[in-house]
Amino acid sequence: xxxxxxxxxxxxxxxxxxxxxxxxxxxxxxxxxxxxxxxxxxxxxxxxxxxxxxxxxxxxxxxxxxxxxxxxxxxxxxxxxxxxxxxxxxxxxxxxxxxxxxxxxxxxxxxxxxxxxxxxxxxxxxxxxxxxxxxxxxxxxxxxxxxxxxxxxxxxxxxxxxxxxxxxxxxxxxxxxxxxxxxxxxxxxxxxxxxxxxxxxxxxxxxxxxxxxxxxxxxxxxxxxxxxxxxxxxxxxxxxxxxxxxxxxxxxxxxxxxxxxxxxxxxxx
Amino acid sequence: xxxxxxxxxxxxxxxxxxxxxxxxxxxxxxxxxxxxxxxxxxxxxxxxxxxxxxxxxxxxxxxxxxxxxxxxxxxxxxxxxxxxxxxxxxxxxxxxxxxxxxxxxxxxxxxxxxxxxxxxxxxxxxxxxxxxxxxxxxxxxxxxxxxxxxxxxxxxxxxxxxxxxxxxxxxxxxxxxxxxxxxxxxxxxxxxxxxxxxxxxxxxxxxxxxxxxxxxxxxxxxxxxxxxxxxxxxxxxxxxxxxxxxxxxxxxxxxxxxxx
Numbered sequence: 001x002x003x004x005x006x007x008x009x010x011x012x013x014x015x016x017x018x019x020x021x022x023x024x025x026x027x028x029x030x031x032x033x034x035x036x037x038x039x040x041x042x043x044x045x046x047x048x049x050x051x052x053x054x055x056x057x058x059x060x061x062x063x064x065x066x067x068x069x070x071x072x073x074x075x076x077x078x079x080x081x082x083x084x085x086x087x088x089x090x091x092x093x094x095x096x097x098x099x100x101x102x103x104x105x106x107x108x109x110x111x112x113x114x115x116x117x118x119x120x121x122x123x124x125x126x127x128x129x130x131x132x133x134x135x136x137x138x139x140x141x142x143x144x145x146x147x148x149x150x151x152x153x154x155x156x157x158x159x160x161x162x163x164x165x166x167x168x169x170x171x172x173x174x175x176x177x178x179x180x181x182x183x184x185x186x187x188x189x190x191x192x193x194x195x196x197x198x199x200x201x202x203x204x205x206x207x208x209x210x211x212x213x214x215x216x217x218x219x220x221x222x223x224x225x226x227x228x229x230x231x232x233x234x235x236x237x238x239x240x241x242x243x244x245x246x247x248x249x250x251x252x253x254x255x256x257x258x259x260x261x262x263x264x265x266x267x268x269x
Numbered sequence: 270x271x272x273x274x275x276x277x278x279x280x281x282x283x284x285x286x287x288x289x290x291x292x293x294x295x296x297x298x299x300x301x302x303x304x305x306x307x308x309x310x311x312x313x314x315x316x317x318x319x320x321x322x323x324x325x326x327x328x329x330x331x332x333x334x335x336x337x338x339x340x341x342x343x344x345x346x347x348x349x350x351x352x353x354x355x356x357x358x359x360x361x362x363x364x365x366x367x368x369x370x371x372x373x374x375x376x377x378x379x380x381x382x383x384x385x386x387x388x389x390x391x392x393x394x395x396x397x398x399x400x401x402x403x404x405x406x407x408x409x410x411x412x413x414x415x416x417x418x419x420x421x422x423x424x425x426x427x428x429x430x431x432x433x434x435x436x437x438x439x440x441x442x443x444x445x446x447x448x449x450x451x452x453x454x455x456x457x458x459x460x461x462x463x464x465x466x467x468x469x470x471x472x473x474x475x476x477x478x479x480x481x482x483x484x485x486x487x488x489x490x491x492x493x494x495x496x497x498x499x500x501x502x503x504x505x506x507x508x509x510x511x512x513x514x515x516x517x518x519x520x521x522x523x524x525x526x527x528x529x
Binding site for chain 2: 118132134213217220224231
């Protein structure tokens, strides 16, 4: 979908090459610094420590759950934004992408105001169903979904707009209703866009810090994800923080590479 | 907050350009009547925000030629900045460990002096809905409890106080700093949190404080020192003197600090 692969180009113009090289240096050098400064001797002991294991597992599970939730809710939303002709769509799009620019800590406080024990919905949940959300793993997933879902929505909406609508029209003229068209024609058509959006969403959820520490708090095993563990380690033992960051870096790069090979490229066909 | 510092730095550079005429300011340091001028940059722990802003304005009122710039942040961040050569005149830390980072590197002028102490208090939402009365309540599983993470100073103090009292707390969250713990009390999302007395005082009516007698044994001492490389040593000495004067002690006490 719109991805031109390996088209032979005779060379890159210098006005593009120089800034591009600078951009690579800017993005990669800090990571290189992390690798160079890392106390490699501590890596093994950190990796096998149960605290890191818990934080890593919680991070992977909650980021994956947040991505799943984002797919279930975000793909339909993207369809509405791309295909519905209802008025107010641009206002709706602006509203649902606000979490992209909102400082995540503010997002966490906003979640409290709705889903907290004293929140608009949370108070009712607490009193009638005896369910409290803050300081639970569910709160981690909710906070990550709040921050990460807009990435998926934007990607999928872009893919839907770029998709050739004539296939859908053809399906409609052959008698398919809109739901069938969506399932049988639209979804396969934009699968690569959905995959790319899901990867972005997962990566954003994995690194989520502000909304999580605000709304879900920080407790080892329940709500302490890797970014929270890194931040707290930084207060006392910067070396440990660097090691933890490396673990997160390695896991996310490995996962993204794996997904790219196994899933994305296949979806692109 | 910290964004004030670059302005102070710019002013310092300006003043350095006309340093020849500033000599007459350098008499009788700290004697109150000395004519202080230029800019004095104070790095202070975030919990001192209200008191030091106030004291800085008083010093400016006493010395019309003086500009007091206070940069507030976490003590460890400030200690790091000073070690990296930030042009500060005074450092006031919220604990002795971070002051030691600076003084052990030979960056303090003279021995740092403890000028205040902060003790832990239990903060509860207004009206104390869970009926918390003391440390023992922090062990109640059914309550939502916030304590600072052991990696940050208020968490280390909390661990000591709880251990000394023989209470095994059942926290639902280990907060990254004391203000985050307090915010959760203000929002009513936790029933109680262990924070500093000064934070409860600063929070106003939204939060009530419950004294913890066990915490008196574990005060958090605040040391202050003029810095060895201070660009404005006379004004630095005057600021430290003001903080330790009766006037300074009164301002600190009003904010909830214990004063020696």
